[in-house]
Every structure is written in C-alpha cells, then in structure tokens.
Amino acid sequence: MPSFNAHACLNLVNLSPAAVTSQDKKAWLNLFARRAIVEDPVGSRPHTHDKGNPQGPLARFYDTFIHGNKIIFNVERDFVQDGMVLRDLSMTIVMSKKVQVVVPMHLLYELTEQDGELKIQRLAAHWELVPMSRQLMRFGLASLGASIKNAIKMLRHLGIGGMLGFMQARQSIGEAGKEILKQYIASGMVEGVPSSAHITKQLSAGFVSSASIEFEQAGARVAAVVLGNFDRNSGVLLGTRTVIGEASTD
16 A cells, blocks of 8 residues: 555554544544454454445444444554554443443454545454453443343344354353464464564454564564464464564663
8 A cells, every 4th residue: 555654554543442432423433444344343243334324334333333332542552564454452331420441352354445545445354252251241220221222223233143243252262272373373483573572462353363472682672473373163373464563662
C-alpha cells in the first residue's frame, strides 16, 4: 500500500476507539470499506459490512456490542506493517455500575484503499470468550442482570441465528494451541525470533493462537506478536504470521 504510510494507517485505526468512546455509530461505520469483514471474536460468525444499509450486519453488530457500553481501550503496543495494524491491548468493558470485565486482546486491522481513502477491510479481534464469560458471572445478581440485558440485545439485533453464530467462538484450539505455539517459538523456527524469546501474553480465539513476545537483539529490546493458525479438525499448526516492532533501548 505505497500511498499510505505507517502514520496514516495508525491514524485511521485510532479513529475506531475514538468513535466507540463517543458512541458515534455513523463515524465508526464510515471507517470500513465496502464488504469489510469483522470477526469479533475470531471464531465467531463474521459480520460483513453492507455500506449504505443502516440495518446491515455491521450496523447490527454495533447496536449489539458497542451501543450503550462504556469501553476503555488500554493499548500496550501498536505494530504497523504493510497496510496492517496489530494492536496489543486489553479492553475494559463497563456493562453497568457494578459489572465490568477486562478482556486481553490482539486486535488486527487489515487496511485497503477505496475511492482514494484508507479504509478497514478486515478487523479480527483475538480474545477468549469463555474466560470473559467467567469474569461476567463473578458479580452475583448484577451479573444476572447484565447477562439478561446482553441476551435481549443479541436477540433483538442478531436473532437466534446471530446468537448461535456468536457462540461458535466457544469452539477453540484453546490451551493445546497455546502450548504448541509456545513450543514452536522456543524451537527457534519463527523467522526473525530467537528461541530465547519471552512470552508475555497468550490467547486462543477460534483456531488461531496468538502470543505477545519480547527478546533482546543487538543490545535492544524488541517486541512482537506471533499468530498461529491451526487446522480445525486435526489441531495441527498450519503456519505462523509474525509482526515485529522496532527495537527499543528504553
């Protein structure tokens, strides 16, 4: 994507949490390209943007999961590479005065040029549904109220089929995928990553396991994220995708 530099890519991505925070549905939807795909979380049924349709799949996604929720983005690192931004972060989702959950995440934005503008072509949110659900149930009666509210919103905007599509994310490569990816990194087989790399965070969303890592290189500290894709049937690691940040002496 030669016409858009890393600064422009990061600026576009930053508009997404800004629109979420301000609850600006129109601004958020306008960030996406025609037929853009949102996988949130990865492993659930994707939502495809029907631009111009105020009741399209992505608009209903917004109404279900963003509208009315206070969402705080705690960004740890951004990686920008070849028209892609990978954000290492956690989200704090405030569902009511008594209920909030913290969700560790790797958020991948794949960007494209459309009509001379930079747009989001694919958003893939790597986070774990089951641990988040467990957090949600820790608040007693307040948890029940928040769960009922969420279920009603999902039924209203997504229907039974949409709810079932969301719950597909419960099927995951899970801890087995994390262990396989950990061993693969330790073997030194990830290009550009030494076997001594230290894993600071691991997630499994659908049949993708991801890892935040750090390592030393020429006296500097380097951070990276490795994504491992697994076969849904056999659980075999099919390949990895690595995004490496700039070296830092801090």
